[in-house]
Amino acid sequence: MFSKILIANRGEIACRVIETAQKLGIKTVAVYSDSDYKALHVQLADEAVYLGPSSAIDSYLQIDKVIAAAKQTGASAIHPGYGFLSENADFAEACQQQKIQFIGPTASAIRAMGSKSEAKALMAEAGVPMLPGYHGSDQSDESLINKAESLGCPLMIKAAMGGGGKGMRVIHDLAELEAGLAAAKRESLKSFGDDRLLLERFVTRPRHIEVQIFFDQQGNGVFLFDRDCSLQRRHQKVIEEAPAPGLSSEIRFAMGEAAVNAGRAINYQGAGTVEFLLDGNQFYFMEMNTRLQVEHPVTEMVTGIDLVEWQLEVASGLPLQLSQEDLNCTGNAVEVRLYAEDPDNSFLPSSGRIHDLRWPEISDRVRVDTGIQQGDHISSHYDPMLAKLIAWGEDRQQAIANLSEALAGYQQSGLADNRDFLLSLLSEPDFIDGQLSTGFIDEHPVTELNQQKTDLAVAAAALYWQTQSLSEQKRLSQPLNTNQYLPKLMSFTVQEQLWPVKLENKDNKTLVSLPSGQLLLDASVEQQRVTVELEAQKVTCRVVAMPDSQLKVFFNDFSLVVSLPVLSHSQDQIGAMTAPMNGTVTNVMVQPGEEVGEGKALLILEAMKMEHTIKAPKEGVIASVFYQSGDQVEAGASLLSYKDEADVA
Known part of the structure; x- marks a missing residue:
C-alpha cells in the first residue's frame, strides 16, 4: 500500500478520499487554487500545494503543476477524484512516465471510453446492446444533418468526448436541428476541447440505470x-x-x-x-x-x-x-x-x-x-x-x-x-x-409555496423579529412569552412584495394579521426557535438572521427568506437586464442603438460551467452595453440599458 498520495481534486471528493486514506494510515497531499486556500480539503490533508489562480484551467487542470506537486511532496500515487483530470488519458500517461501511480484505469482504457463514438463501436463488438445512431468520423454539418434526417425525431445530440450533460441537446423537430448542432458543438468545444458529436435515437421515457x-x-x-439515476435535470443527476x-x-x-x-x-x-x-x-x-x-x-x-x-x-x-x-x-x-x-x-x-x-x-x-x-x-x-x-x-x-x-x-x-x-x-x-x-x-415541476405555508413562515419571522428586538433593547437572556409585548406593526418583503404584519394580544394568544387574513396562535420564541400552535397542531421552526436585513425561516419541509422593506424592489427594477449571479460575460450579441424584440438573446453569461442567456424583457432600443466578452460581473450588476421612449421618439 502507498505511504503518501496526492488528491488532484477539491471539495467533497477530495475530503472523501482523505477520509479513507487516514483510516488506512496513508498520508495525504491536497492541491488548491486561490479560491480554495482555506477550503476544508486543504485543512484535512497532511500537506497542501498551491496550484494557481481560481480558474480550473489555470490550476486543477494543469497536469505539469499537479505532477510537480506530487514529486515535490514525495507522493507515490495520485487519486484524481471525479471531474477535472480524472478521465484525462494524457494525465494518466504523464503519471506513468514520472513513475507515479495513477489511482484509476490505464491511459489506453480511458482513451477507449473517452470518445463516446469509439466506445460505442467497442461495446457493439463486445455484444453490448446499442441504440440506433451515428457515431462516425464525418463531422461535417451536411453529414450530421443527413444522418439525423435518416434517424428521425426525437433525436439526441451528444458530445463525443462529453459528460455531465455538456454538449447535449434533444431535438423534437428537425427545424431545431441546425441550431441544436451549433449549440452542442460550441458547448462541447468549450467543455472538452473537442467539438465532435454523435447522434442517437431518443427514448422518450427511459430509466437511467x-x-x-x-x-x-x-x-x-x-x-x-x-x-x-433517472431523476435528472438538464441531464445532470439529482437523486x-x-x-x-x-x-x-x-x-x-x-x-x-x-x-x-x-x-x-x-x-x-x-x-x-x-x-x-x-x-x-x-x-x-x-x-x-x-x-x-x-x-x-x-x-x-x-x-x-x-x-x-x-x-x-x-x-x-x-x-x-x-x-x-x-x-x-x-x-x-x-x-x-x-x-x-x-x-x-x-x-x-x-x-x-x-x-x-x-x-x-x-x-x-x-x-x-x-x-x-x-x-x-x-x-x-x-x-x-x-x-x-x-x-x-x-x-x-x-x-x-x-x-x-x-x-x-x-x-x-x-x-x-x-x-x-x-x-x-x-x-x-x-x-x-x-x-x-x-x-x-x-x-413534476416545482410548485410555489401555498398560502398557508407562506403565512406561517411570515408570522414566525415577525414573532422572531419582535422578540429579538425586545431582547436587544432589554438585554434579556431568558425565553420570552411574545404575547406580553403586543401590539406591534411591522413590514417584510416576501418574494418582491411588501407584506404588512400586525401582532396583537387576544385571549392570551397572538393574533397575526397578514394581507391574506389572520392567524390566532399560541406562540413562544426561544433563541432561534419559534414554536406556534395552530388548530391544535404544534410546529417548530428555526429563524436565522442574515446580512442585509434578511431572515431565513426553516421548517421541516420548506423554507422562506423574508426581508425588511429596505430591500424591496420597485416595479421599475423588476425584469431589468441585470446579472442574476456572479459570472463571466462570454458573448455580447447586441450593440448600442440596436432595436430588439421581447425575448431576444442579448448576452451570454457563464457561471459554474453553465451558459445563461440574458434576454430582452421588452421591445426597445439598446442604449448602452456595460460589459464586453471576458468581463467579470457581480450578481445584480446592470448589463445593458434601454433608451427612454422619449429619446427614441
Missing part, C-alpha cells in the same frame, strides 16, 4: 450491483439510489454481466461505471465512466464496501478480496445532491458566503459527504454542488423516510440552494411508488 464494476490488475472483475427499484433478477444480472464484459473488452482496472438506458425490459449501452462516480456512496451503503479503499488496494497491485459470489446487496440507499442554485429562478447557480450551516445527525443510516463549512465562500468557478446526503434503510420506503428526515435537518443560509426542491421530490407519490424516468422532474 448504471452498474458499478471493479477490476484488479490480475484481470478479475465483478459488478457491485446497480443504481437508478440516485441503489439498488434500482423494480428490476427483475434476470435484467439485473444481464446488465451486470454486460457491464463486466464491457470492462473486460478494454482490459479495465479499478472502479468504473457502465451506464444504460432502460426502455421497458430492454437496456442499451450509453457510456462508460472510467472513474469513481459522484453517487458511489449508495453502492457503499448497500454492499458495506469502501470503494476508495478498493481503489487504493487495486492501484497498489493487490487482487480483489471478494468474488462475485461473495458480494451481497442489503437494504436500500438513496442519495440527493445539494446544489448552490435557485429553483425559484430557473435553477441559476448561486455564489456567495455561507452565513449559517447545520448538518443532520450522522449515523450508520445517514451520511454526509461535503467539502464545505460555515463561512466558506462558494465560487462561481466550480461545479455548484455543496454536498451529498445519503440514507440507508431496510427497504426503499425506509431509506426515503430516513433521507427526508436528514434533509430536513440540513439548514444553510447565505445563498440559494435546492433543499426544498429535493424535499418536494422525495415526497412525490410517483417517486415513492418507484415510477421513475429521466423525464420525472419535467413532469
Whole structure:
C-alpha cells in the first residue's frame, strides 16, 4: 500500500478520499487554487500545494503543476477524484512516465471510453446492446444533418468526448436541428476541447440505470450491483439510489454481466461505471465512466464496501478480496445532491458566503459527504454542488423516510440552494411508488409555496423579529412569552412584495394579521426557535438572521427568506437586464442603438460551467452595453440599458 498520495481534486471528493486514506494510515497531499486556500480539503490533508489562480484551467487542470506537486511532496500515487483530470488519458500517461501511480484505469482504457463514438463501436463488438445512431468520423454539418434526417425525431445530440450533460441537446423537430448542432458543438468545444458529436435515437421515457464494476490488475472483475439515476435535470443527476427499484433478477444480472464484459473488452482496472438506458425490459449501452462516480456512496451503503479503499488496494497491485459470489446487496440507499442554485429562478447557480450551516445527525443510516463549512465562500468557478446526503434503510420506503428526515435537518443560509426542491421530490407519490424516468422532474415541476405555508413562515419571522428586538433593547437572556409585548406593526418583503404584519394580544394568544387574513396562535420564541400552535397542531421552526436585513425561516419541509422593506424592489427594477449571479460575460450579441424584440438573446453569461442567456424583457432600443466578452460581473450588476421612449421618439 502507498505511504503518501496526492488528491488532484477539491471539495467533497477530495475530503472523501482523505477520509479513507487516514483510516488506512496513508498520508495525504491536497492541491488548491486561490479560491480554495482555506477550503476544508486543504485543512484535512497532511500537506497542501498551491496550484494557481481560481480558474480550473489555470490550476486543477494543469497536469505539469499537479505532477510537480506530487514529486515535490514525495507522493507515490495520485487519486484524481471525479471531474477535472480524472478521465484525462494524457494525465494518466504523464503519471506513468514520472513513475507515479495513477489511482484509476490505464491511459489506453480511458482513451477507449473517452470518445463516446469509439466506445460505442467497442461495446457493439463486445455484444453490448446499442441504440440506433451515428457515431462516425464525418463531422461535417451536411453529414450530421443527413444522418439525423435518416434517424428521425426525437433525436439526441451528444458530445463525443462529453459528460455531465455538456454538449447535449434533444431535438423534437428537425427545424431545431441546425441550431441544436451549433449549440452542442460550441458547448462541447468549450467543455472538452473537442467539438465532435454523435447522434442517437431518443427514448422518450427511459430509466437511467448504471452498474458499478471493479477490476484488479490480475484481470478479475465483478459488478457491485446497480443504481437508478433517472431523476435528472438538464441531464445532470439529482437523486440516485441503489439498488434500482423494480428490476427483475434476470435484467439485473444481464446488465451486470454486460457491464463486466464491457470492462473486460478494454482490459479495465479499478472502479468504473457502465451506464444504460432502460426502455421497458430492454437496456442499451450509453457510456462508460472510467472513474469513481459522484453517487458511489449508495453502492457503499448497500454492499458495506469502501470503494476508495478498493481503489487504493487495486492501484497498489493487490487482487480483489471478494468474488462475485461473495458480494451481497442489503437494504436500500438513496442519495440527493445539494446544489448552490435557485429553483425559484430557473435553477441559476448561486455564489456567495455561507452565513449559517447545520448538518443532520450522522449515523450508520445517514451520511454526509461535503467539502464545505460555515463561512466558506462558494465560487462561481466550480461545479455548484455543496454536498451529498445519503440514507440507508431496510427497504426503499425506509431509506426515503430516513433521507427526508436528514434533509430536513440540513439548514444553510447565505445563498440559494435546492433543499426544498429535493424535499418536494422525495415526497412525490410517483417517486415513492418507484415510477421513475429521466423525464420525472419535467413532469413534476416545482410548485410555489401555498398560502398557508407562506403565512406561517411570515408570522414566525415577525414573532422572531419582535422578540429579538425586545431582547436587544432589554438585554434579556431568558425565553420570552411574545404575547406580553403586543401590539406591534411591522413590514417584510416576501418574494418582491411588501407584506404588512400586525401582532396583537387576544385571549392570551397572538393574533397575526397578514394581507391574506389572520392567524390566532399560541406562540413562544426561544433563541432561534419559534414554536406556534395552530388548530391544535404544534410546529417548530428555526429563524436565522442574515446580512442585509434578511431572515431565513426553516421548517421541516420548506423554507422562506423574508426581508425588511429596505430591500424591496420597485416595479421599475423588476425584469431589468441585470446579472442574476456572479459570472463571466462570454458573448455580447447586441450593440448600442440596436432595436430588439421581447425575448431576444442579448448576452451570454457563464457561471459554474453553465451558459445563461440574458434576454430582452421588452421591445426597445439598446442604449448602452456595460460589459464586453471576458468581463467579470457581480450578481445584480446592470448589463445593458434601454433608451427612454422619449429619446427614441
